[in-house]
Amino acid sequence: MIRAKIRLFVEQPLGQGQGIALSQAHAHYLANVLRKGTGTQVALFNSRDGEWLAEITEIGRRGALAICLGQAAPQRMPPDLWLVFAPIKKARTDFIVEKATELGAARILPVQTEFTNSERIRQDRLQAHAIEAAEQCGGTYVPEVAALKPLTRVLQDWPEGRALIWADESLADAGKPPALPPAPAAILIGPEGGFSPTERAKLRATSGVHSMSLGPRILRADTAAVAALTLWQAQQGDWP
Amino acid sequence: MIRAKIRLFVEQPLGQGQGIALSQAHAHYLANVLRKGTGTQVALFNSRDGEWLAEITEIGRRGALAICLGQAAPQRMPPDLWLVFAPIKKARTDFIVEKATELGAARILPVQTEFTNSERIRQDRLQAHAIEAAEQCGGTYVPEVAALKPLTRVLQDWPEGRALIWADESLADAGKPPALPPAPAAILIGPEGGFSPTERAKLRATSGVHSMSLGPRILRADTAAVAALTLWQAQQGDWP
Incomplete structure (x- = not known):
């Protein structure tokens, strides 16, 4: 699984085919800072489920939607x-x-x-x-x-x-x-x-x-x- | 030898009884930032002669003078x-x-x-x-x-x-x-x-x-x- 360069932390569970609602801040960052639109691949992680390759399916002023394509890296916890x-x-x-x-x-x-x-x-x-x-x-x-x-x-x-x-x-x-x-x-x-x-x-x-x-x-x-x-x-x- | 809390780097050689001309920037720092006057004790070092306890003998807008009272710490070079x-x-x-x-x-x-x-x-x-x-x-x-x-x-x-x-x-x-x-x-x-x-x-x-x-x-x-x-x-x- 390739690893996307744009990495975003989300709170929701990540899993195969899972739809993820991205925040307004993430949507702004993608659309206005990076000038990216739908179809952009991003890496999502949530401190629990590893890193997932996801694709942006919708993007607007109030937020964005992404769908998880597959796990790109396993969860790696730091030492305690x-x-x-x-x-x-x-x-x-x-x-x-x-x-x-x-x-x-x-x-x-x-x-x-x-x-x-x-x-x-x-x-x-x-x-x-x-x-x-x-x-x-x-x-x-x-x-x-x-x-x-x-x-x-x-x-x-x-x-x-x-x-x-x-x-x-x-x-x-x-x-x-x-x-x-x-x-x-x-x-x-x-x-x-x-x-x-x-x-x-x-x-x-x-x-x-x-x-x-x-x-x-x-x-x-x-x-x-x-x-x-x-x-x-x-x-x-x-x-x- | 006590070590003064105000530490200043100078270029000149330091030694017993040596008079040191401090820069305008040091004079400003002493007089206007720290509100210190003549008689203030400072530590001087120059990367060669260790740390010297010195006393401010004159202070003005264009600079200050200090006199070295004694060595407070030996020169300590970092590893190469x-x-x-x-x-x-x-x-x-x-x-x-x-x-x-x-x-x-x-x-x-x-x-x-x-x-x-x-x-x-x-x-x-x-x-x-x-x-x-x-x-x-x-x-x-x-x-x-x-x-x-x-x-x-x-x-x-x-x-x-x-x-x-x-x-x-x-x-x-x-x-x-x-x-x-x-x-x-x-x-x-x-x-x-x-x-x-x-x-x-x-x-x-x-x-x-x-x-x-x-x-x-x-x-x-x-x-x-x-x-x-x-x-x-x-x-x-x-x-x-």
Whole structure:
């Protein structure tokens, strides 16, 4: 089965002969941005049923219809790795969500910390960034972007058996880091100002916490997120 | 010796009792952005003499003067790793330079490829980004951002003995990648459209070329740069 170049994430189930209603945004993108009409082949995925080759059968101002021709690639789930991070400036937060999706995070959890600047996030906008990144990177899975929660509450409710890997700035020069724990796992990236002494104590007291070093320079939060996800994927994830 | 929080890169030699003329831009930043005056302590570095604690002795519209009080940290050179990359959209190119500096690249070489969009770069602006990133990340070294050159010319003049590590998209699912070569080395990141068949053939024919896999998803060029630098630093660089 050939793989179409235009990739769209949809919510509906995908299957042989299945008709799919595309959103107004997708119709606009196809007709006005890409200048495509009926007969155009697209790839559809929904995080569950793999990638399907589909053909546009109708297109208008309010939406479009497509019909599934056949499965082009099987569903590929990322390893069970979460990214827990403190949102920073808008562009860098968008960037973290985009990169976490490309790097195969299974779930993205924004948290408020004592030194976090952001009191709230636009969860829908961040989720849209994750969808766009998945469409772009050829994956068949879009990680959920969870609602913003205080770090303390996330730590209180931490699921038993899930390792929490903390990129600890104080380890900058601390010799060879230990091997990273396997899935289920989560990477925690603090805000630009680091964690408060109280938060550091709570982290140390949480069971399943591992710390990791990210080298001798102080990385920005967005760099740290990409670096930590990369190291985990290379050691314990799907690379390969 | 205490380390000051305000870090400034200067060109001049640093040494005990040395007077340093700061630029108009630094004077503006100190006086108008940070609202600091004479007596303020700053950290100065120049990529050669380590980090020096200095005190502002004069400040005006046209510049400022500082005097070196003592060395606060030794010079720390990054490993001999270059980043060779094809510039992409402006924000993502800026981002690559910032991240490469934070991640300890020793030199940054923008190259034109067949599928590169950019015909030119603002070398001075990219160099300024590298300086800002070094000031921010606590390093004492600013990598040089070289002038834009065609990839073919860079490959023709490739220095003997320097490994060229190519993040090859076609290796996405190709089993465990081999260990990365040690310094002197360079990482090569292609443009969004990948390398042309001719370029791929030239790369394969260049001596000292290694390829590396960056997992099963197709990474954007900026993500690939950060991921590749991270993997090399963790395997062969200064982490730790």
